[in-house]
Amino acid sequence: MENMKQIFEPRSVAVIGASNNIKKWGCIIFGNLLLGEFRGELYPVNPTEPEIMGFKTYRRLAEIGRPVDLAVIVTPAHTVKEIVKECVDARVAAGIIITSGFRETGEEGKKLEEEILSLAREGGMRIVGPNTMGIFSAPASLLALMGPLRLPPGEVALISQSGNLGVQIVRWGSALGIKFRAFVSTGNQGDLSSMDYLRYFSKDPGTRAILLYIEGIDRGSLFLETLRETTKTKPVVIMKGGKTRTGLKAAGSHTGALAGDRFIIDSALKQSGAILVNDTEEFLDLACAILHVPPPKGNRMAILTRGGGWGVVAADRCEDSGLAIPPLTDAMKGELDRFLPPYWSHANPVDMVATLRVEAYNDCLKLLARSPDFDGLMALSAGTGPLQAIIREPSWLSLLKKSEEETAEIAKGLAQLQDNIFSLIGELIEETGKPILPVSVRFEYVGIKTFNGRSIPVYPTPERAVRTMVNLMKASRALGGPEQP
Amino acid sequence: MENMKQIFEPRSVAVIGASNNIKKWGCIIFGNLLLGEFRGELYPVNPTEPEIMGFKTYRRLAEIGRPVDLAVIVTPAHTVKEIVKECVDARVAAGIIITSGFRETGEEGKKLEEEILSLAREGGMRIVGPNTMGIFSAPASLLALMGPLRLPPGEVALISQSGNLGVQIVRWGSALGIKFRAFVSTGNQGDLSSMDYLRYFSKDPGTRAILLYIEGIDRGSLFLETLRETTKTKPVVIMKGGKTRTGLKAAGSHTGALAGDRFIIDSALKQSGAILVNDTEEFLDLACAILHVPPPKGNRMAILTRGGGWGVVAADRCEDSGLAIPPLTDAMKGELDRFLPPYWSHANPVDMVATLRVEAYNDCLKLLARSPDFDGLMALSAGTGPLQAIIREPSWLSLLKKSEEETAEIAKGLAQLQDNIFSLIGELIEETGKPILPVSVRFEYVGIKTFNGRSIPVYPTPERAVRTMVNLMKASRALGGPEQP
Numbered sequence: 030m031e032n033m034k035q036i037f038e039p040r041s042v043a044v045i046g047a048s049n050n051i052k053k054w055g056c057i058i059f060g061n062l063l064l065g066e067f068r069g070e071l072y073p074v075n076p077t078e079p080e081i082m083g084f085k086t087y088r089r090l091a092e093i094g095r096p097v098d099l100a101v102i103v104t105p106a107h108t109v110k111e112i113v114k115e116c117v118d119a120r121v122a123a124g125i126i127i128t129s130g131f132r133e134t135g136e137e138g139k140k141l142e143e144e145i146l147s148l149a150r151e152g153g154m155r156i157v158g159p160n161t162m163g164i165f166s167a168p169a170s171l172l173a174l175m176g177p178l179r180l181p182p183g184e185v186a187l188i189s190q191s192g193n194l195g196v197q198i199v200r201w202g203s204a205l206g207i208k209f210r211a212f213v214s215t216g217n218q219g220d221l222s223s224m225d226y227l228r229y230f231s232k233d234p235g236t237r238a239i240l241l242y243i244e245g246i247d248r249g250s251l252f253l254e255t256l257r258e259t260t261k262t263k264p265v266v267i268m269k270g271g272k273t274r275t276g277l278k279a280a281g282s283h284t285g286a287l288a289g290d291r292f293i294i295d296s297a298l299k300q301s302g303a304i305l306v307n308d309t310e311e312f313l314d315l316a317c318a319i320l321h322v323p324p325p326k327g328n329r330m331a332i333l334t335r336g337g338g339w340g341v342v343a344a345d346r347c348e349d350s351g352l353a354i355p356p357l358t359d360a361m362k363g364e365l366d367r368f369l370p371p372y373w374s375h376a377n378p379v380d381m382v383a384t385l386r387v388e389a390y391n392d393c394l395k396l397l398a399r400s401p402d403f404d405g406l407m408a409l410s411a412g413t414g415p416l417q418a419i420i421r422e423p424s425w426l427s428l429l430k431k432s433e434e435e436t437a438e439i440a441k442g443l444a445q446l447q448d449n450i451f452s453l454i455g456e457l458i459e460e461t462g463k464p465i466l467p468v469s470v471r472f473e474y475v476g477i478k479t480f481n482g483r484s485i486p487v488y489p490t491p492e493r494a495v496r497t498m499v500n501l502m503k504a505s506r507a508l509g510g511p512e513q514p
Numbered sequence: 515m516e517n518m519k520q521i522f523e524p525r526s527v528a529v530i531g532a533s534n535n536i537k538k539w540g541c542i543i544f545g546n547l548l549l550g551e552f553r554g555e556l557y558p559v560n561p562t563e564p565e566i567m568g569f570k571t572y573r574r575l576a577e578i579g580r581p582v583d584l585a586v587i588v589t590p591a592h593t594v595k596e597i598v599k600e601c602v603d604a605r606v607a608a609g610i611i612i613t614s615g616f617r618e619t620g621e622e623g624k625k626l627e628e629e630i631l632s633l634a635r636e637g638g639m640r641i642v643g644p645n646t647m648g649i650f651s652a653p654a655s656l657l658a659l660m661g662p663l664r665l666p667p668g669e670v671a672l673i674s675q676s677g678n679l680g681v682q683i684v685r686w687g688s689a690l691g692i693k694f695r696a697f698v699s700t701g702n703q704g705d706l707s708s709m710d711y712l713r714y715f716s717k718d719p720g721t722r723a724i725l726l727y728i729e730g731i732d733r734g735s736l737f738l739e740t741l742r743e744t745t746k747t748k749p750v751v752i753m754k755g756g757k758t759r760t761g762l763k764a765a766g767s768h769t770g771a772l773a774g775d776r777f778i779i780d781s782a783l784k785q786s787g788a789i790l791v792n793d794t795e796e797f798l799d800l801a802c803a804i805l806h807v808p809p810p811k812g813n814r815m816a817i818l819t820r821g822g823g824w825g826v827v828a829a830d831r832c833e834d835s836g837l838a839i840p841p842l843t844d845a846m847k848g849e850l851d852r853f854l855p856p857y858w859s860h861a862n863p864v865d866m867v868a869t870l871r872v873e874a875y876n877d878c879l880k881l882l883a884r885s886p887d888f889d890g891l892m893a894l895s896a897g898t899g900p901l902q903a904i905i906r907e908p909s910w911l912s913l914l915k916k917s918e919e920e921t922a923e924i925a926k927g928l929a930q931l932q933d934n935i936f937s938l939i940g941e942l943i944e945e946t947g948k949p950i951l952p953v954s955v956r957f958e959y960v961g962i963k964t965f966n967g968r969s970i971p972v973y974p975t976p977e978r979a980v981r982t983m984v985n986l987m988k989a990s991r992a993l994g995g996p997e998q999p
Contacts, residue, residue, distance in 0.1 A: 177906075
């Protein structure tokens with residue numbers, strides 16, 4: 030556990046191999062640290078470039094003459110051993126070895142990696158990597174990462190055994206509105222492994238949810254124990270690569286104790302309280318919901334839809350996923366009759382059919398969310414009423430040949446509708462403590478959206494909303510819901 | 515078959531129930547016809563509004579005094595019977611009954627629907643609907659639809675048993691770059707059914723691919739026969755709703771001959787040459803590919819990736835879907851060694867690891883696409899090299915403290931890279947006749963993109979690219995590929 034603080038909240042960072050040459054990673058890493066606005070001391074080390082991006086350069090680590098918490102190493106593989114030696118001599122607490130060309134390339138690289146690690150171990154220096162894409166850490170504004178990203182601080186930690194996948198998940202997640210506390214690309218895990226990071230974030234009070242991409246698991250029983258402890262208080266979502274023979278081969282030499290049968294691994298992870306997801310979008314969809322929506326207290330779902338087909342698709346997916354769609358009581362039908370045209374479905378899914386009365390959607394939302402008969406609600410086509418679509422065709426209203434004033438008034442009224450619906454969903458989640466997942470059926474309009482200070486996730490399809498609802502149920506323990514079987 | 519031409523290519527259309535009141539569907543439908551720029555004669559019919567959106571209004575159909583091919587009926591249910599009578603008297607060839615409140619609401623509505631249909635049948639008038647959201651037809655620029663959409667003409671026909679789902683699939687698909695020949699919301703299918711439309715589009719020379727959303731199937735064996743005939747020349751992609759008890763109930767009264775066991779239905783549809791998809795995004799993903807990418811001639815795939823994790827995820831998915839990832843020959847390894855850093859994976863997936871040489875991706879693409887060892891290629895992270903990411907952070911290059919001129923030069927060079935990669939993919943598809951599916955791993959960058967006049971589909975995740983590749987194999991017969999088992 031020691032030295033973890035110097036990795037994720039260092040006061041001073043040296044970049045060994047920093048450069049002004051954009052064709053070198055040392056340039057991109059140093060630029061990214063500046064982009065991320067690291068608040069501590071920053072020392073570029075390079076024997077030949079006297080100044081890097083406005084910073085005085087040190088020819089060697091020893092020249093810095095002040096304490097360095099963290100060294101980011103971006104020099105060729107054959108130089109790393111010497112550099113780690115210098116780090117140990119300078120009492121650097123931890124190193125992030127970005128450099129590739131070690132264990133992942135075969136026997137020779139493996140030997141070199143082991144020599145380096147043993148030097149570090151003896152010197153009390155902890156190592157991230159080697160062959161890592163680096164880390165992001167919000168509390169230190171530390172973007173010691175190969176990806177040039179601007180990241181607002183948040184409460185989600187991502188630990189990824191693949192750097193490229195991890196960086197792109199962070200970028201994509203950020204575009205969806207997920208805010209990260211930290212990201213770490215674990216690389217070859219020569220010293221620190223996924224388990225160490227998991228343990229660190231499980232105790233970090235600023236981390237509220239943990240995402241993990243793993244390929245192999247070393248020290249299986251210890252990992253599972255750590256997982257079990259963590260999931261008691263924080264949701265842990267795991268995406269596992271290397272499930273098949275082909276995938277495992279591609280994952281390389283991760284042949285830990287748990288690299289056996291995929292079903293045994295999956296079930297061990299689930300029993301430890303983690304939520305397993307099967308693909309990238311499921312990973313991100315759940316991450317969008319996990320801090321913003323409470324888990325359902327049971328499996329009884331209401332579905333509100335503007336058209337039959339989406340209701341059918343959602344109902345199919347619910348039944349296949351173990352969610353129930355209970356029938357409406359007569360009392361509920363009577364209430365809904367007040368808002369809806371006579372030809373509404375009179376059943377759950379509540380199909381409003383083609384009513385144009387814009388308040389009707391909101392009236393239905395309130396009734397269904399507040400009903401004791403349902404534990405959660407899927408709000409389909411929330412953002413896509415026909416009148417809303419008219420605003421996106423600005424020329425349309427001019428067809429009405431009304432005065433400019435009247436047209437502007439209509440446009441304004443229509444524009445408010447969509448926000449009103451999403452605002453209301455945020456309010457109802459807060460009021461009822463139930464999950465309500467809106468579906469926009471517009472691929473450009475997904476992710477976490479904020480209305481009146483309340484953030485809610487919006488999904489592009491009913492299928493993805495249902496899948497997220499099921500995963501929220503699984504996250505129930507860590508999110509304070511009832512124990513799930 | 516008769517009168518189909520008057521529906522999809524009418525010379526004159528009357529909108530019965532047209533209005534200036536935006537709270538009525540008759541207003542939205544009429545506005546949408548204008549938005550779509552229908553090229554024939556357009557007659558609004560309304561007994562009380564003398565002028566609608568600049569058009570002289572007729573109080574009754576009979577007043578028009580000129581031939582009307584198609585009547586779009588948007589008046590309350592209880593008026594429709596009388597209107598259909600008037601249509602028959604005026605020898606209107608076909609009607610689109612938008613109005614709801616018929617069979618879908620119970621016995622009384624069913625009786626009314628049957629009376630109307632029998633009137634129409636006797637009068638030789640064909641009916642779309644009732645309870646339909648209408649149609650779009652590119653050859654006539656006809657947007658007789660409840661959805662206000664601007665649609666460029668294309669070659670894909672969508673037949674949907676759900677209007678709302680269909681309209682939103684069309685909107686979403688259009689945003690992804692899919693161009694439609696036609697869309698029809700089949701409604702209650704009182705007269706014309708999915709099968710009739712399928713038969714029409716199978717013979718329509720302007721239609722190259724057909725998408726179907728169905729819930730129930732009437733006249734099962736005739737439908738399957740039509741399907742078998744169609745799939746010999748055009749790919750047909752089917753998404754089926756109402757698979758579960760709950761979904762079927764939501765789908766209402768579709769209890770045709772094939773509404774039995776879901777697995778029997780699925781297998782009958784597959785045996786008829788259709789490609790079955792399981793969710794909305796799979797439907798759209800395949801639609802994006804189907805006209806722009808040839809089917810693979812076998813199942814041997816190469817995977818090119820900038821980072822291990824995505825390669826692992828793609829390889830897993832391939833193995834689980836029946837695609838093979840054959841090993842690289844020594845000759846191929848030797849060739850790739852020339853472009854890649856020494857620590858590349860030396861295996862398929864070809865993991866380039868963190869090479870910054872921008873031309874390397876293109877070099878690898880060419881080698882893998884042209885190799886006789888592979889039938890197709892998944893190009894992962896095609897749009898997300900680290901240098902490309904720097905262009906999206908415009909402040910980044912200023913960190914280099916170079917002259918404005920030099921910075922502009924670098925930015926320009928980097929900006930070209932992405933386009934170059936996608937252009938090359940388009941060229942290689944053309945040259946090799948093999949499918950190459952690029953993955954952007956950026957959710958904002960998906961759908962059909964055009965570079966140098968060549969359109970290619972771009973996918974957000976490896977999982978979705980693999981799924982599409984598998985579906986392309988299934989579409990092989992209609993797309994001119996080898997027979998699939």
